[in-house]
Amino acid sequence: MAMPTLQPVAGTPTRGLSSRAHTGRTLPFFVLSALLATGQMYVPIPLFTAMQADWGVGSAVMTWIISAFAFGYAGGFVLFGPLSDRYGHRRVLVTGMLVAAAVTLLTGLAANAPLAVGLRVVQGLAVGSMPPAIMAYVATRLAPAHRAVAIMSVSTAFLAATVIAQIVSQAMVGAFPWRTVFIASAIVFAVLALVLRTMLLPDVPAGRGRPLRHSYAAIPAVLRIRPLLPLLAAGALSMAVMVGVYTASN
Incomplete structure (x- = not known):
């Protein structure tokens, strides 16, 4: 799932934003x-x-x-999007990855389905912290000339994951126990967290002088943008169709 392009809010401190991240070193890890x-x-x-x-x-x-993760994932977008702007994109992204690594590992070790469903909600919540932080970092810390390509690349990766993740998972389960897929994902989450912690520029948090509720006040306004509603509906429908097709084929 791709997040909309984020622009600095008027009045937001821009101290430190003149320091730009290296696109060639950052973008592959974001993808x-x-x-x-x-x-x-x-x-x-x-x-x-x-x-x-x-x-x-x-x-x-x-x-x-599937549904448990989706509910947590959607909640993570809403919860962590404003928090990443307030406390720093790198901090939220790295923390979310480390939590996701731990919960993904526990999901792979779950002894029964009810426990796995509960863990999947928490996993989705942790993973939902990543897209807002990544897209906000791209929109504020990469060079303006590189942002369009970077946003397109990351957005494409979010969408391509629908197919690629299932292909990789199917290949792995043909050779290893199913729990290996979650364990391997947990390891990759942890490695990426360490890499990004070292690579990303220091945070320049904004908006700490305002009450936290102000950071969430603008979210309902998105649903009042009428031209956006058909796009949201079409995106949800297309994702549901893809999940249905791949579920039926397995």
Whole structure:
């Protein structure tokens, strides 16, 4: 899922923004992070048969493995988008990745389906912190001439994860136990967190002088932008169709 382009708000401190990140070194890791983050919603689909056999549950229960993550993921967007602007994009991104690494590992070790569903909500919440922080960093810390390409690349990665994550997951489950997919994802999350912690520029948090509620006040206004509503509906429908097709094929 791609986030809209973010622009500095009028009156927001711009101290330190003249220091630009190196696009060539930053963008590949952001693309990989986008693939890994959104891909977590879809990696279980090729694993359903193995997970059902391991836990002894029906297919109806398995649909919650996807839905639970989606609910948490959506909540993470709303919760962490304003927080990343307030406390720093690098801090929120790296922290979210480390939490996601821990929860993803626990999901892979879950002894039963109900526990896995609960962990998937938390996993989605943690992963949902990443897209807003990544897109905000691109919009504020990369050179203006590189932003269009960077935003297009990261947005494409978010969308491509729908297919790529399932292909990788299917290939892995053919050779390894299904839990390996989650364990490997957890390791990649942790490695990326350490790399980005070292690579990204120091944070320049904004808006600390205002109450936190002001950071969330603008979110409902998005739903009042009428031209945007059909795009949101079309995006949700297309993602639902892709999930349905790949679920049926597995």
